[in-house]
Amino acid sequence: MKPSSTWLGSQVTAVLRSSRRNICLLTLTAVLLWTPARGMSDEPDTNSNPVKRQTENVLLVTIDGLRWQEVFGGADESYMDKEFGGVKDIDALKQRFLRDTQHRRCNALMPFFWSTIAKQGRVYGNPEHDSIARVENPHMFSYPGYNEILTGIADPSIDSNDKNPNPHVTVLEWLHQLPGFNNRIRAFCSWDVFPYIINSERSGIPVNAGWQPLAYDGGPTVLKALDHTADQLPHYWENVRYDYFTFRGALACIEYEKPRVLYVAFGETDDWAHAGRYDLYLDAARRTDQYIARLWKTMQKMPEYAGKTSLVLTTDHGRGDTREDWKSHSDEIPGSQAIWIAVMGPETPPGHSESETVTQSQIAASIASLLGHDYHAAVPRSGPPLPQLIRHDR
Numbered sequence: 400m401k402p403s404s405t406w407l408g409s410q411v412t413a414v415l416r417s418s419r420r421n422i423c424l425l426t427l428t429a430v431l432l433w434t435p436a437r438g439m440s441d442e443p444d445t446n447s448n449p450v451k452r453q454t455e456n457v458l459l460v461t462i463d464g465l466r467w468q469e470v471f472g473g474a475d476e477s478y479m480d481k482e483f484g485g486v487k488d489i490d491a492l493k494q495r496f497l498r499d500t501q502h503r504r505c506n507a508l509m510p511f512f513w514s515t516i517a518k519q520g521r522v523y524g525n526p527e528h529d530s531i532a533r534v535e536n537p538h539m540f541s542y543p544g545y546n547e548i549l550t551g552i553a554d555p556s557i558d559s560n561d562k563n564p565n566p567h568v569t570v571l572e573w574l575h576q577l578p579g580f581n582n583r584i585r586a587f588c589s590w591d592v593f594p595y596i597i598n599s600e601r602s603g604i605p606v607n608a609g610w611q612p613l614a615y616d617g618g619p620t621v622l623k624a625l626d627h628t629a630d631q632l633p634h635y636w637e638n639v640r641y642d643y644f645t646f647r648g649a650l651a652c653i654e655y656e657k658p659r660v661l662y663v664a665f666g667e668t669d670d671w672a673h674a675g676r677y678d679l680y681l682d683a684a685r686r687t688d689q690y691i692a693r694l695w696k697t698m699q700k701m702p703e704y705a706g707k708t709s710l711v712l713t714t715d716h717g718r719g720d721t722r723e724d725w726k727s728h729s730d731e732i733p734g735s736q737a738i739w740i741a742v743m744g745p746e747t748p749p750g751h752s753e754s755e756t757v758t759q760s761q762i763a764a765s766i767a768s769l770l771g772h773d774y775h776a777a778v779p780r781s782g783p784p785l786p787q788l789i790r791h792d793r
């Protein structure tokens with residue numbers, strides 16, 4: 400089923416409605432200024448011959464500010480207190496996530512990651528394997544991180560989380576202009592800055608973000624019920640909706656729109672950490688793992704996706720590495736550069752990356768490479784695809 404133009408129209412209108420007038424004018428100016436420059440450096444290399452791959456679709460998922468310490472080590476008991484972890488019910492939290500071995504702690508926190516992604520896919524950034532994954536941009540907060548993930552360029556001038564339309568072309572926008580991808584790319588994001596990071600107005604990629612309604616004309620009625628529920632709940636964060644709504648929007652999108660590239664950006668982990676709530680941070684990580692499982696399993700039951708979809712999973716930045724610092728992240732908090740990346744799909748040999756360093760800037764070209772396209776050649780400033788991303792034995 401082809402995505403409806405009505406739906407696209409309503410999403411773009413919603414973005415326009417939610418934008419302030421001066422941002423619209425700024426965007427227009429940015430587009431006018433950037434059009435000639437794109438011709439020199441970022442123009443899609445539409446003449447390049449795509450390589451034949453089994454992967455026809457990519458599910459890109461980010462979990463905002465989820466530390467490698469929890470991904471690879473599970474819950475940390477030394478944070479399970481009132482003073483440093485803000486934990487309300489310490490015994491209940493221990494029961495949920497504390498186990499006698501690291502292996503069991505990991506499985507308690509992120510069961511899908513450890514039972515499926517880490518077994519069938521490739522994992523980068525696990526220090527136990529002397530693997531380092533890090534951000535290359537100097538800022539170590541969200542917009543610069545998502546810009547690096549999506550463009551492959553660690554641009555130091557991207558230095559604010561404000562709603563500035565991204566001057567750079569993301570790999571999503573680059574793919575969007577290639578045959579077979581037009582109107583087949585979607586994004587569902589908990590944080591309301593994503594329409595600007597992906598530059599929805601210029602790229603034409605529909606981005607459903609923040610507390611924006613999920614329902615659209617001709618869409619499933621369940622989305623209307625979800626919107627009603629969202630209206631009735633306290634909006635604890637003005638700019639970030641609860642990840643459950645992002646998950647349900649993405650799930651409906653898979654079932655009804657069947658995009659070839661779907662980006663799902665979860666956000667609660669970062670916000671609960673900033674709030675100093677280790678209990679709610681862990682609960683959010685666990686829920687997000689289950690959302691990813693459900694999205695992936697749904698895809699594997701659909702002929703459009705089964706056996707021809709790759710998952711790319713990562714985070715936008717690390718956080719501090721002490722009981723005091725874990726709540727935050729910046730260029731002044733040691734450890735904020737450390738991230739983790741996982742890729743699973745028919746192209747990628749399973750295993751842990753060993754004794755190597757990779758960067759966030761390599762993700763954009765990896766997404767394109769999984770789909771048979773050479774983004775790094777077209778945009779040489781971007782990082783090259785991740786090592787051992789593609790099996791060489793076929």
Ligand SMILES: [Zn+2]
Nearest residue numbers: 464669673728
């Ligand atoms: Zn943050």
